[in-house]
Every structure is written in C-alpha cells, then in structure tokens.
Amino acid sequence: MILAQQFGFLDEYAKKEIRRTSLKAVAIPGYQVPYSSREMPMGRGFGTGGLQLTLALIGAGEVLKVIDQGSDDSVNAVNLRSFIEMTCPGVGTTRVTGEADLIQSRHRIPEKPLREDQLLVLQVPYPDPLVVVEASEEKRKQLHGEADYSRLLVKLYEDIVKFDEITISHRYPTRINDHYVIDPSPIPRWDVPKLHMSKALVLLGAGREKKIYAVPPYTKAEPLAFEDKPFRVEAFLDEQGRRRACARCGCDNSFLDEYVDSNSGEQVYRCSDADWCDEQLARQTAAEVIYG
Amino acid sequence: MDRVLKVRNLSKRYSKGCPVCYLKTGPDFDSNICPDCGSVVAAHDVSFDLYAGEILGIMGESGSGKSTAVKCLYFDQEPTGGTATFYDQGEAFKLFELNKAEQRRLVNQRFGMVYQNPHQGLNFEISAGGNIAERLLMSDVDNYDRIRQRAVSLLTRTEVLPERMDEMPKNFSGGMQQRVQIAKSLATNPPLLFLDEVTTGLDLSVQAAILDLILEIQQQSHTAMIVVTHDLGVIRLLADRTLVMKYGRVIETGLTDQILEDPQHAYTQRLVASAL
Numbered sequence: 001m002i003l004a005q006q007f008g009f010l011d012e013y014a015k016k017e018i019r020r021t022s023l024k025a026v027a028i029p030g031y032q033v034p035y036s037s038r039e040m041p042m043g044r045g046f047g048t049g050g051l052q053l054t055l056a057l058i059g060a061g062e063v064l065k066v067i068d069q070g071s072d073d074s075v076n077a078v079n080l081r082s083f084i085e086m087t088c089p090g091v092g093t094t095r096v097t098g099e100a101d102l103i104q105s106r107h108r109i110p111e112k113p114l115r116e117d118q119l120l121v122l123q124v125p126y127p128d129p130l131v132v133v134e135a136s137e138e139k140r141k142q143l144h145g146e147a148d149y150s151r152l153l154v155k156l157y158e159d160i161v162k163f164d165e166i167t168i169s170h171r172y173p174t175r176i177n178d179h180y181v182i183d184p185s186p187i188p189r190w191d192v193p194k195l196h197m198s199k200a201l202v203l204l205g206a207g208r209e210k211k212i213y214a215v216p217p218y219t220k221a222e223p224l225a226f227e228d229k230p231f232r233v234e235a236f237l238d239e240q241g242r243r244r245a246c247a248r249c250g251c252d253n254s255f256l257d258e259y260v261d262s263n264s265g266e267q268v269y270r271c272s273d274a275d276w277c278d279e280q281l282a283r284q285t286a287a288e289v290i291y292g
Numbered sequence: 293m294d295r296v297l298k299v300r301n302l303s304k305r306y307s308k309g310c311p312v313c314y315l316k317t318g319p320d321f322d323s324n325i326c327p328d329c330g331s332v333v334a335a336h337d338v339s340f341d342l343y344a345g346e347i348l349g350i351m352g353e354s355g356s357g358k359s360t361a362v363k364c365l366y367f368d369q370e371p372t373g374g375t376a377t378f379y380d381q382g383e384a385f386k387l388f389e390l391n392k393a394e395q396r397r398l399v400n401q402r403f404g405m406v407y408q409n410p411h412q413g414l415n416f417e418i419s420a421g422g423n424i425a426e427r428l429l430m431s432d433v434d435n436y437d438r439i440r441q442r443a444v445s446l447l448t449r450t451e452v453l454p455e456r457m458d459e460m461p462k463n464f465s466g467g468m469q470q471r472v473q474i475a476k477s478l479a480t481n482p483p484l485l486f487l488d489e490v491t492t493g494l495d496l497s498v499q500a501a502i503l504d505l506i507l508e509i510q511q512q513s514h515t516a517m518i519v520v521t522h523d524l525g526v527i528r529l530l531a532d533r534t535l536v537m538k539y540g541r542v543i544e545t546g547l548t549d550q551i552l553e554d555p556q557h558a559y560t561q562r563l564v565a566s567a568l
Contacts, residue, residue, distance in 0.1 A: 146393050150429035157425045158418055160436060161458050226436040
C-alpha cells in the first residue's frame with residue numbers, strides 16, 4: 001500500500017529551493033550554485049542531483065524520458081523512471097525524445113535536436129572541472145571567479161605533448177558564455193557541441209557535491225582548446241578511414257557504441273541512442289513500404 | 293632613468309601589535325620581537341627605489357626581514373603598512389591598493405619570481421615545457437605552436453637542452469631545475485624580476501653559471517631585479533646597489549662597492565669582515 005505522500009517525494013520547501021537555485025544557475029550561465037542536496041532513497045552518486053531537479057521541476061500532465069548511456073532500459077534509467085512514476089502521479093513517461101517535456105539523462109544528450117519547449121537534466125558526478133588541478137575549493141572559487149583556466153589548458157598542452165592530441169574522452173571542460181568553465185557531466189566529446197546555442201535549457205545537478213549549474217538556451221558553450229589545435233569530436237573511422245555506421249539502422253552520423261558479437265567474436269558498432277536508432281529503422285521501413 | 297618600483301615605509305608585523313612595537317624593536321634593541329606585546333616586527337620602514345635595468349641587492353641574515361619585504365611586493369604576504377608603486381607601460385600601480393584580480397594579473401604577467409627551492413616555483417607534476425606554457429597561458433597566449441616555440445627559445449637561453457623540455461623537472465639536477473625556473477619566470481618578458489636566494493644550495497660552479505645567466509639576462513633584456521641573499525659573493529657580483537637589513541630594519545644602503553669597501557654600520561662591518 002502506498003501511503004498518501006508529497007507529490008514528487010520532496011517537500012515543498014526543498015522543491016522551492018531547487019527551483020530558486022535553478023533560476024540562479026540560469027542567470028549566471030555555467031556558475032555552480034550550491035544547494036542543500038536532500039537525502040534521497042538511493043545512494044548519492046546514483047543520479048540524485050538529476051533526480052532532485054526532475055522532481056522539483058516536473059508537474060502532472062507532463063511527459064518524462066529517462067536515459068542512461070543512451071538507453072531507456074538500463075538499470076539506472078529504469079529505476080529512476082519507476083521512482084518518478086511512483087512519486088509523481090499524473091506524469092507520463094515516454095521513450096521517444098520528441099514526445100518528452102523533460103529528459104533526465106546520464107552520459108548522453110539525445111541525437112535528435114531538442115526544442116525550445118524541452119528541458120534536459122543531466123546527472124553530474126563531479127561538477128568542478130578544476131578539481132583535477134586544484135585541491136582546495138576556496139582557491140578553485142577564486143580561479144572560477146577570475147576565469148583563470150590556464151591550468152586546465154596546461155593539462156591539454158601536456159596531452160598534446162605526450163599523445164599528439166587531446167585525450168579527454170568525456171567530461172570535456174567547456175566554457176559557457178565566455179566565462180565559467182563547466183564539467184558537462186560524463187557526456188562524450190560527441191555531445192559537447194550540442195550544448196552550444198542549444199534550443200533547450202540544460203540543467204546539471206550534482207547531488208553528492210550539492211551543486212546545480214546550467215547552460216541556458218542560446219548560450220555559447222565552447223570546449224577549451226588551442227587556436228591551432230581545435231577541439232574534435234570522435235571520428236569513428238574504420239581501418240580504411242571510412243566512417244563506421246550503425247550495424248542495426250545503418251546511421252553514420254550518430255555516436256556509436258562498440259560491442260563484441262558473442263557468437264562471431266567480431267566487433268559490432270551500434271547507435272548509442274536507442275530511440276534515435278529506432279527512429280532511423282522505422283524511417284527505413286516506411287521508405288521500403290512506399291518505394292518497395 | 294625610468295623608475296620601475298617605488299617602495300615607501302613598508303612594514304610587516306605579525307599578530308595584532310601595540311603602540312610601542314616599532315619603538316622597542318630593531319637593531320638598537322637586538323630583537324624584532326616587541327617586549328610589551330610579543331608581536332614580531334618582520335620588516336619596518338623599508339623604503340627604496342628601483343630603476344629599469346638595475347639590480348638591487350637586499351642582504352641580511354636569516355630573520356632580518358629581507359624575504360618578507362620581497363614577499364609583500366610579490367603579494368605572497370600582506371603588508372601591515374607602507375606603499376609601493378609599480379611603474380609599467382606608462383601606468384602607475386599602487387600595489388597594495390589593487391584588488392586580488394589585478395594583483396594576480398601583475399604576478400602572472402608583469403612580475404617574475406625565482407625561489408630558492410625549485411619546488412616552490414615549478415609544478416613538478418608537469419613537464420618543464422608545461423611549466424613555461426602555464427605562465428604563457430595565464431597571459432592569454434592560446435596558440436600551441438607559439439607556446440612551444442617560446443618555450444624552446446627560453447630554455448635555449450637559459451641553457452637547458454630543448455630536447456629535454458618534455459621531461460619532468462624531477463629528472464633534472466638542482467642547477468637545471470633552477471634554470472627552468474628562471475626560464476619560466478622570464479616567459480612573459482617581465483620588467484621586474486624577484487630572485488630569492490637563487491644560488492643557495494647549489495655547488496660553486498653551478499652557482500657561477502647561474503649568476504652569469506642572471507647578469508646576461510639583465511644586460512640583454514634590461515630587466516630590473518631585486519636579489520635577496522645572505523651571500524656577499526652574490527651581492528658583489530650582481531647588485532649595483534645594496535640594502536643591508538637587520539631585525540626588520542634597513543641599516544645601511546648605498547652602492548654595492550661602497551658598502552663592501554667602506555661599511556658604516558657595525559653590523560655590516562662585521563659581516564664584511566667575516567666574509568673575507
């Protein structure tokens with residue numbers, strides 16, 4: 001039996017605080033706004049930051065999509081979705097990117113471009129990109145305040161010296177609106193350009209680190225790079241230098257996951273975004289029906 | 293000659309202090325600890341001018357306040373009183389009235405600092421070239437190839453093999469680390485360089501080479517320098533003018549030759565006599 005409980009699990013004061021924090025985050029693009037992250041019925045580090053944002057922002061009649069690593073059926077996504085269904089009566093859920101009002105995601109931004117009326121919530125494990133070069137939070141705040149990211153650039157420099165390219169695969173430090181550099185959560189490099197001038201509001205929540213920050217719509221999001229060593233996304237080239245395509249839908253402009261076929265032992269590449277893959281497949285099937 | 297730095301009545305006192313702190317400390321009392329309140333007067337009433345291309349020596353024993361004075365000017369410490377004005381590119385900066393961001397801009401771009409211990413001046417987690425890159429990146433150079441070229445030319449100038457620029461500083465000898473530190477401090481062509489006991493702890497031949505390098509830089513780039521040392525040899529070789537400090541006060545100041553040949557203060561006389 002489910003007892004009568006607060007809509008959205010959190011009490012109204014908590015939701016109000018998160019909304020207020022979100023507004024501040026939008027007002028200062030890229031600035032990590034501290035908030036009093038509440039205890040959730042799951043361990044911190046399992047997406048409690050994103051979950052609290054979702055619970056504070058979603059309302060009855062709205063439609064939610066939850067993604068984990070591009071898929072709606074991963075453990076994290078399934079559990080978060082069922083928790084939100086249980087605590088937010090009247091909220092609908094979907095797997096289709098285009099149908100969702102609010103999308104909570106971990107590790108990916110959907111391939112399908114988001115619209116102005118959509119909201120993307122990202123779960124963040126480590127909000128501060130400077131944590132790798134400066135241990136003291138007090139000093140990090142000064143560096144952020146003065147937009148002094150030279151030490152992050154030194155890391156990129158060292159990467160190029162050692163490996164001839166920048167080796168950061170995910171959590172690529174990205175400068176928002178010409179000032180604050182954010183950790184855009186563990187999204188791959190592929191997804192970073194989607195933040196730039198995004199039509200949808202992107203909110204990032206770190207439950208364990210108690211921070212909320214935002215990339216507001218139509219805001220600059222520029223990955224750190226050198227003038228003569230520009231930022232690049234994953235190329236997905238095969239041995240012949242051709243772009244690999246998804247083995248299921250044939251799409252050659254999406255982020256691919258690498259699998260090993262358990263029967264043949266061969267490497268197989270597939271779209272990481274499950275809904276995108278389905279959509280491509282459906283489009284092809286429709287085309288086959290029409291053109292035979 | 294162009295003045296680079298004007299320092300007037302610089303004071304640094306630790307803990308709260310009392311009205312008689314400055315009256316009851318100093319060389320006349322053989323102490324820099326106030327007998328009434330126990331405050332330490334690390335430096336008091338330090339005044340001097342520094343001109344472009346000049347090397348000013350600050351000499352004194354341990355605890356005489358010479359490093360404290362320089363640390364205040366480099367914003368490593370906050371002074372208790374006094375003023376310092378830095379003249380740069382037609383502008384005058386009142387150092388102790390600047391906000392933190394302006395202070396850091398000067399430190400990053402217009403000042404250079406070479407510490408006695410390379411661990412203070414260098415980041416040992418990144419390569420020698422990366423250390424130089426860090427300073428260039430702080431002054432908004434964001435072109436990788438330009439940074440590499442600048443690092444090569446600086447390391448060549450300080451006689452570190454450019455082939456070793458991608459190595460970690462921990463692989464280098466003490467003298468080499470010091471050279472990398474000097475190269476790093478010169479990265480932005482600063483008009484003012486602070487050298488804090490740069491040769492202490494190095495063996496004699498390496499000391500001589502480093503001192504040579506410093507003189508060469510002074511002559512080529514016309515950089516004004518403040519050299520802090522307890523070593524009379526360094527003072528004799530480098531400094532045009534010298535300040536002698538004891539118990540936080542300047543007890544003698546003048547041309548280096550004058551001070552070494554004809555010391556006026558009893559302490560300086562003892563110091564010079566003991567060195568010979």
